[in-house]
Amino acid sequence: MANTTDDTTLALDAVKGEHPTDIFSLDGEGDWSPHITESNLPTKIIWSPTMGFSTVDKDVLAICEEAISELEKAGVEVVVNDSIWEVNPVESWMVFWACARARAQQHLIGTEEYESIDPLLRLFIEMGVTMDGASYASAIDACHHYNYQLEEAFQESPLIITPATCGQPPKLEGDGFVNGEETASWVDFTMGINMTRNPAGVIPVGNLDNNLPVAIQIIGQQRADLDVLKAMKAFEEVINFRERAEDF
Template identity: 25%
Template sequence: MSDELNWLSAREMARRFAKGELSPIDVLEATLAHLHTVNPALNAICLLDEAQGRRLAAESAERWHSGAPLGPLDGVPVAIKDTAHVAGWPTRIGSHATPAVPSTEDTPGVARLREAGAVFFCKTSTPEFGWKGITHGPLTGITRNPWDVSRTPGGSSGGSAALVAAGVVPLATGGDGGGSIRIPAAFSGVFGLKPSYGVVPNFPGPMGTLAVYGGLSRDVADSALMLNVLTRPDVRDSFAIPYRGIDYLDGLDDGVAGMRIAWSPDLGFPVADSAVVAGMQPAIDALVKAGADVQRVALDLSGAQHTLEVIWGASHAALVRDFDGAQLVALDPGLLRLVISAQNISAIQLQAAYAEMRVLSQKMQLFHGDYDLLLTPTIPITAFAAGVDTPDATRFPQWFDWTPLTWPFNLTRQPAASVPCGFVEGLPIGLQIVGPMFSEQNILRASRCVEQACATGARPSLAAGGLPRKDKQ
């Protein structure tokens, strides 16, 4: 019974809660038991509050019993990435430099989930200040992939992805400033959506329009359900678009017939693994069979890398500008190198990078005049060894060199998702589906089509690859 509960969707949990067949208390106990089983291998959490989880689950159970649930996520366990504030819990963001003092308020997305009755019991691991596309750092050590614990789950939402993939929670939150939802979704074999900038209210930060709030799930419909909650308004974000009241579950199974879809295996970056590209074909075939017109295009976005490097470096340098010498020395060595290299970025250079970002956005807006959606591999390689920043320092000197298909759409502010579409040598791969601004519904419909065609029902084995003795840096 417990194992069955661990793999229920959020929607199925709510259905059973409503019928009285299941209690949020039962789900939370199964969740905690499974977490204690798998987390020693995964190292996916940085905070555990079982007492709060049990209290929230009991309150939810009483609401369901009295016929007054707060919504379809009431009683559903949700893991929270430790880049967001949860009132009463510290927000460390993977850093020794952040004080372990309780936050006084919820991040907007967390506030919406709390209002919906979600059960919070843990925070998930992230690299320091979310600065890279993998999940390890000085504070929390190395987070591992449920499909092969010798490999990384990706990042920076790696702890969230690992818990979803391992069957601990049906939903986990994430943030995406350069691919940080989609990278771990692809490496860990789960679904992740980066909404358009402004769709989900958030606290504005140094990364400007690059970063958005979102989440990960084991199926597309659960992410649509979560988006219904996250998009509700919050007056603390003056940059959020007006609330539109969209039900993202509406039309989810309407298909893609008549859609014009572009396919680029590399976006002009010569890094794609041929086996990964070949692994996209069943998903592409499924979209064609469903009535979409899919055409391969020669879309070259490789000129945008310098833009990303300038903005990324300046943003992270701003995060640590008030640190003293001891705090700087304690940083992740890669992050320290990044912020040191960014010290000489001038205001003129930064403004030029923002101008280039706007040109790129305009280019993609014109592109989508011809195509409803764009397909790429999410990541051009499979998950590599845990604990390193790059699988090959010569071929990929920096993390953004092996993730060139995700971060362009942070620069353009477009919505993009990673949907599981198969395996290469036993490791998950994901198809990235990108749309013009505010086209989340079309992306979800196409993702659902791929999911229905490519889902295997496979579950990860934590024994694969073995667990190294030392799990700290």
């Protein structure tokens, strides 16, 4: 995480590339930083305010739509597609999350240390212990299913734009808020992209009345990380959100 796309790209240049000990690493290529310039504004994007399955906070949506309007004024063609996914990916994602938590922490069950773990996290650990292989395989199938639906949408444009979050950020403890209601679904747009592994990035586009930030998410096709970074940089220049938290 960084304040600007330039800083993000510099960090990625330091860590990306193939490595013999990483079975998921990709072939190495040149640095991305020299290719990130303001002149890479895409000609066409897809705007998907709910992706077809979620509810977005009205104040968050209003700020995101203002940003999309600024992109249109800058010459970007905006295609609205709000039916990309019919089903919320969260249930399939939960299988991965619960199994990962069980793998990492099930050995603590029945110990004093286990009682110090957050109760909600304990619930996921215990859920993961009971998961079977067929459920995990079905969750992997869901990754391919959601990726296929994304790829169908990408036929109109190689970039899909959504709000970064469906809701307003949470307080120190608890969930975020969608139209005044506290709900875990405030991050609905995160889980599916984690599953499909598409490159995605966010940039801030404005502040709510409570001075908390709102951002848009830019999603690219498989392994099109550089296209996403170029769009992020270009959108930063158009939207021109320059506010920074104090001491950062």
